[in-house]
Amino acid sequence: MDNFTIVGQKIPKIDAPVKATGDALYIQDIKVSGMLHGKILYSKYPHARILKLDTSKAETLPGVRAVVTAADMPPNFRIGVMKDNPPLKSGKTKSIRDEIAAVAAISTEVAEEALSLIEVEYEELPGIFDPIEAMQEGATLIHEEVKSNILKMPWKLVCGDVETAKKDSAHIVEDTFSTQWVTHCCMGTSGCIAQLDASNNLTLYSNTQIPSLAQNDFIEALNAFGYKNRRVRIIQSVIGGGFGSKLDTYAYEYIAILLAIKTRKPVKIIFSREEEFFATSPRQCTITKISQGCDKEGRLTFREIEMILDNGAYTSWGATTPSVMMLPISSLYKVPNIKYVAKCVYTNNTYCQAMRGYGNPQATFAIESSLDQLAEKAGIDPLEFRIRNSNEPGEITPQRFKITSCGMKECIDEVAKRLAWKTKKEHKGNRGVGIASLIHVGGGARVYKSDGCGTIIKMDDFGKVDVFTGASDIGQGSDTVIAQIVAEVLGIPIEDVNVVNNDTDICPWDVGVHASRTTFVAGNAALGAAKKIREQILEAAGKLLEEEPSFLDIKNSIIYSTKDKEKSTPLGKALRKIHYTLGGKMLMAEYFYDPANENFDREFKGNLSVSYAYGAHGVEVEVDKETGQVKILNYIAAHDVGKPINPLLLEGQIYGGGLQGIGYALGEKMIYKNGRLMNGNFLDYKMPTVKDVPPVQAVIVETDEKDGPFGAKGIGEPGLVPTAPAIANAIYDAVGVRIKDLPITPEKILKALKEKQGRT
Amino acid sequence: MxxxxxxxxxxxxxxxxLMGSLEDAKFIAGGTDVMVLIKQKKISSKCMVSLRNIDGLAYIDTQNGLRIGSGTTHNTIDENGHIKRYYSALTDATSRLGSKQIRNVATIGGNICNAAPSADTACPLLALDAKAVIVGQNGSKTTSLDEFFLGPGKTILSKEELLKEFVMPLYGENTGSAYIKHTRRNAMDLPILGVATRITVSLPDENISRCKDMFCTIDSISNILERLKDEGVKCEDVMIAMGVVAPRPMRAKNAESVMKGKIVSSELFEEIGNIAAGEAQPRDSIRGEAWYRTEMIKVLVKRALIKSIDRVIRPDEAFYPERLW
Amino acid sequence: MKYEISFLLNNDKVTVEVDPVWTLLYTLREVFGLTGTKEGCGYGECGACTVIIDGQAVNSCIFPILEVEGRHVTTIEGVASKDGTMHPLQKAFVNEGAIQCGFCTPGMIMSAKALLDAKENPTEDEIKDAIEGNLCRCTGYVRIIDAIKSVSKGR
Structure with missing residues (x-):
């Protein structure tokens, strides 16, 4: 099966035409008969006692069908990773996004008016908005029942002996780096429609990234509501952006279900853009103390990191990002001795979630900035320093990752070449170059007990196939990649492949679209199912053509013998013969692929992923020393992706991830002041526009990943992982100031320049 | 709503x-600000009076100076070659206000009447010495724009008055102007601060071509400044306007008076930058810190003036030079 | 108080009773069922709701419905030919990989169309000017610029 005709080609996304014509239906666009509209009332204060909550006026407003509060929720029902989040809050509110009541009405306008009629009296309480303050002895407890603001989720990784390594190091650097809250900015806001049938089975129209896990969450919710053993069906709309934001189930979904139960009508809740900003969960901010050392030759000897994460008032997947941070901490470059401790701390701030990269960008910012400091101390060119310590195929890292394919050096080489590193390094004048590398999971990530995905394929009488996959498409193009794989294996045009990926009643289980795993895991599942159905076709065709199946192949929907040119038949014709005969059959196949990766053991060690993705970003900047503004003159993003299945989509992931990374590095920040979001709109939250795009080159470095479908590895997240440190390093190279706190604003640069000037 | x-x-x-007879009425022009305020429930007037369908409110008249009807959209101004050439600071502002979609709809009158400290067209209009013509039930009156703003969102307009047009003097070949909008993003942004300058200069004829050469070849501000003082470029008249550095868009009048009549030099720019910074009263906000705004006044006043001078010296090339300034 | 207005919607004359508080976007989506035009922010800050009125791209989410009276409104649904053939811009967005999640796409295409209708061969800067008010979180804009360029060259 060499000489692929579909895999490896730049094939346009198969869902692009309906999106280009405006026909694609997002959650905003879906209507269900009899549907009501839900709206949520949030706490007025980040920390307050609710003294009075009177909904009577709202209830009597014409058009209002239900008003609900915590009293309507099953007692003790909690959601989230630590089960610390009641979907509707009573007693004390703990953050500005605390949901305290909700309304279902005949229109959004009526629902909004009803919210304004709900009377709430608060006693405002002093809040804790700084994780370090929250860790102090005697600090007010955010959750009184858990006795401590430090989350009972201790993250600790120890490999080798850091203390001894420190003594043996020729050079050591130590510094502290911090990162900010940033948010996904999905262009389509969050939303759902909850609908119960007469038997209390639930259908939820949703833009979730985790249909199968969400299904479980909602079954649990129905149980709590007293509807035991009911069915839950998740129907995904076209999803207007994910980036990790939809990896959990949220209060608004449970509130929609509650309102549907109360009204016996379908209830739709769609977030406004303000809600999308303040009531969804951003990337967590971190404070990272890092120390690294190397020997005289510049080989890394140890890496030690202590990290504090602001968990916010409740717990979602944000609290588990240290598990992924361990990946670069233990295995970005060869480092024999590692120590990492992270604490997640409750505060009255917003709570955090997964966002593209899942902790990796925060950790990599600290590691790669610090690495430049170490290279400087050791007197070695930063690029050379990285090559010296680069990961290699066949390596087993201290955290027990088995590195199979690894194109890290090649990526660094590409950066060096395309950026003209050596020449630029010498040329100054407020210009500078910087580099940073990345490691990320590229072959699934076993964070749950299963990392699997199922696929079912059925074939019609004309050689067209329907592929039912658990994988969710959030715009990245998994449907296209799956169609390419199936079409390639079956020797049919891609137009003959229909991918169904949005309905838990039809599609098999999948753990969700996260961890850059979909091409790898869902791709392998589709590959397995396609191979099975191919075998069935060739087996049956062998009988029809009187040929050994092993000599048969399919191309352009023709089954033919590779030995005897006379023996061939159109695929459709063969399929009809197989079908319309006594004891005939229609071809179907299923396959469940669960990669051979490992859950971490108690020490957080184990081969998390079957393969690892690598990359290196290089950037040339110019710094305006009078204003502190940074201009990116050139940006090289080189990625080891295994074998690309679709370079068009792959480069799209690199461009898109890269610009998100640039936003993270230079401008984006959710400004929270005493628990309140001050810039929850697109004017004040500086997501990059088209005019902020620098000249950028996406470079694909091919390696062959033996376990990947057609040799592929994941690429969803890596694009933004090394961006911020690459830029920070370039700024340092340009003007000699190192900004250790993201985002790197003109103010910070100017201040640092003035301080530097004062020193000299 | x-x-x-x-x-x-x-x-x-x-x-x-209508404004006189209706109770609780408000004007709406392009609506790009008003509609947002309505949706945010910050405006809940019982009546809206639209200015979009009035004949004779959207025009650009370039005979004998410049008159711009208040209903003229930013995009229309942006596309006007005469304004770009002789009132460049205004084009600098209209070309970077909001987005194309906003500029297609938003009017210059709306931008000014909204009276935001960050209003993009306010600084250039101030620097270009624009007068506002206000029409009321008892006829019309003309006021300098400097007196038009009272504070954030507040103007001298009474409810029954309408801002009809802006009138600017005729500027000759020896006058250049520029507006620099200092932003975090390169589009869709409000200024951290904005500075507009208009300068009328004279210089010895024999220096003109050398000066032109200098602007064409030197690409660093400090190098230009180094050489500029030897060229004998004299400031005959100047106006400097600043936005987002006070409750209302303001002129740096002390800086202007110090500059008038002097030969420009690096030292002079530094001096007037410092004076202008001293005249401002910037605040800390989520959009920028006061100290940074103060620092930037010094930098941007200098850069806007150089850009203005450049436009006198190289009128055909210097509209949007790909330079740091 | 309701008002009756008439305007051209994708070349069809329509007459509709509206509340003055409605925006054009609300009317398109809720009255005419034209859900191709998206609401990304509601305040004219993201461009997802862009439509073309009399040749100019505008944010329909802050455009008062009564101002549409007598005007010509084109939405994404009016861009393809009557027989369903996609407009060259739509084809280019598909083929160049300019679409990921697709939520910004209709607005982006409308902004690009307004540009190309007025100017057949725009420069890259003019392309960026035209779509600077259309936010996209997925693509990094690179392929979107490519797609618009490819159409302007092809004309």
Whole structure:
């Protein structure tokens, strides 16, 4: 099966035409008969006692069908990773996004008016908005029942002996780096429609990234509501952006279900853009103390990191990002001795979630900035320093990752070449170059007990196939990649492949679209199912053509013998013969692929992923020393992706991830002041526009990943992982100031320049 | 949103008389600010009086100076070659206000009447010495724009008055102007601060071509400044306007008076930058810190002046040079 | 109080009773069922709701419905030919990989169309000017610029 005709080609996304014509239906666009509209009332204060909550006026407003509060929720029902989040809050509110009541009405306008009629009296309480303050002895407890603001989720990784390594190091650097809250900015806001049938089975129209896990969450919710053993069906709309934001189930979904139960009508809740900003969960901010050392030759000897994460008032997947941070901490470059401790701390701030990269960008910012400091101390060119310590195929890292394919050096080489590193390094004048590398999971990530995905394929009488996959498409193009794989294996045009990926009643289980795993895991599942159905076709065709199946192949929907040119038949014709005969059959196949990766053991060690993705970003900047503004003159993003299945989509992931990374590095920040979001709109939250795009080159470095479908590895997240440190390093190279706190604003640069000037 | 009556007068007189007769009425022009405020429930007037359908409110008249009707959209101004050439600071502002979609709809009158400290067209209009013509029930009056703003969102307009047009003097070949909008993003942004300058210069004829050469070849500000003082470029007249550094867009009048009549030099720029910074009263906000705004006044006043001078010296090339300034 | 207005919607004359508080976007989506035009922010800050009125791209989410009276409105649904053939811009967005999640796409295409209708061969800067008010979180804009360029060259 060499000489692929579909895999490896730049094939346009198969869902692009309906999106280009405006026909694609997002959650905003879906209507269900009899549907009501839900709206949520949030706490007025980040920390307050609710003294009075009177909904009577709202209830009597014409058009209002239900008003609900915590009293309507099953007692003790909690959601989230630590089960610390009641979907509707009573007693004390703990953050500005605390949901305290909700309304279902005949229109959004009526629902909004009803919210304004709900009377709430608060006693405002002093809040804790700084994780370090929250860790102090005697600090007010955010959750009184858990006795401590430090989350009972201790993250600790120890490999080798850091203390001894420190003594043996020729050079050591130590510094502290911090990162900010940033948010996904999905262009389509969050939303759902909850609908119960007469038997209390639930259908939820949703833009979730985790249909199968969400299904479980909602079954649990129905149980709590007293509807035991009911069915839950998740129907995904076209999803207007994910980036990790939809990896959990949220209060608004449970509130929609509650309102549907109360009204016996379908209830739709769609977030406004303000809600999308303040009531969804951003990337967590971190404070990272890092120390690294190397020997005289510049080989890394140890890496030690202590990290504090602001968990916010409740717990979602944000609290588990240290598990992924361990990946670069233990295995970005060869480092024999590692120590990492992270604490997640409750505060009255917003709570955090997964966002593209899942902790990796925060950790990599600290590691790669610090690495430049170490290279400087050791007197070695930063690029050379990285090559010296680069990961290699066949390596087993201290955290027990088995590195199979690894194109890290090649990526660094590409950066060096395309950026003209050596020449630029010498040329100054407020210009500078910087580099940073990345490691990320590229072959699934076993964070749950299963990392699997199922696929079912059925074939019609004309050689067209329907592929039912658990994988969710959030715009990245998994449907296209799956169609390419199936079409390639079956020797049919891609137009003959229909991918169904949005309905838990039809599609098999999948753990969700996260961890850059979909091409790898869902791709392998589709590959397995396609191979099975191919075998069935060739087996049956062998009988029809009187040929050994092993000599048969399919191309352009023709089954033919590779030995005897006379023996061939159109695929459709063969399929009809197989079908319309006594004891005939229609071809179907299923396959469940669960990669051979490992859950971490108690020490957080184990081969998390079957393969690892690598990359290196290089950037040339110019710094305006009078204003502190940074201009990116050139940006090289080189990625080891295994074998690309679709370079068009792959480069799209690199461009898109890269610009998100640039936003993270230079401008984006959710400004929270005493628990309140001050810039929850697109004017004040500086997501990059088209005019902020620098000249950028996406470079694909091919390696062959033996376990990947057609040799592929994941690429969803890596694009933004090394961006911020690459830029920070370039700024340092340009003007000699190192900004250790993201985002790197003109103010910070100017201040640092003035301080530097004062020193000299 | 509470519903409202919506009136679409056809003449200025009708609009003014409607404002007089209607209770709780508000003008709406392009609506790009007003509609947002309505949606945010910050405006809940019972009546809206639209200015979009009035004949004779959207025009650009370049005979004998410049007159711009208040209903003229930013995009229309942006596309006007005469304004770009002789009132460049205004084009600098209209080309970077909001987005294309906003510029297609938003009017210059709306931008000014909204009276945001960050209003993009305010600084250039101030620097270009624009007068506002206000029409009321008892006829019209003319006021300098400097007196038009009272504070954030506040102007001298009474409810029954309408801002009809802006009038600017005729500027000759020896006058250049520029507006620098200092932003975090390169589009869709409000200024951290903005500075507009207009300068009229004279210089010895024999220096003109050398000066031109200098602007064409040197690409660093410090190098230009180094050489500029030897060219004998004299400031005959100057106006400097600053936005987002005080409750209202303001002129740096002390800086202007110090500069007038002097030969420009690096030292002079530094001096007037410092004076201008001293005249401002910037605040800390989520959009920028006061100390940074103060620092930037010094830098941007200098850069805007150099850009203005450049436009006198190289009128055909210097509209949007790909330079740091 | 309701008002009756008439305007051209994708070349069809329509007459509709509206509340003055409605925006054009609300009317398109809720009255005419034209859900191709998206609401990304509601305040004119993201461009997802862009439509073309009399040749100019505008944010329909802050455009008062009564101002549409007598005007010509084109939405994404009016861009393809009557027989369903996609407009060259739509084809280019598909083929160049300019679409990921697709939520910004209709607005982006409308902004690009307004540009190309007025100017057949725009420069890259003019392309960026035209779509600077259309936010996209997925693509990094690179392929979107490519797609628009490819159409302007092809004309």
């Amino acid at each position: 509470k519903s409202y009556e919506y009136h679409k007068p056809k003449t200025i007189e009708e609009a003014i008389s």
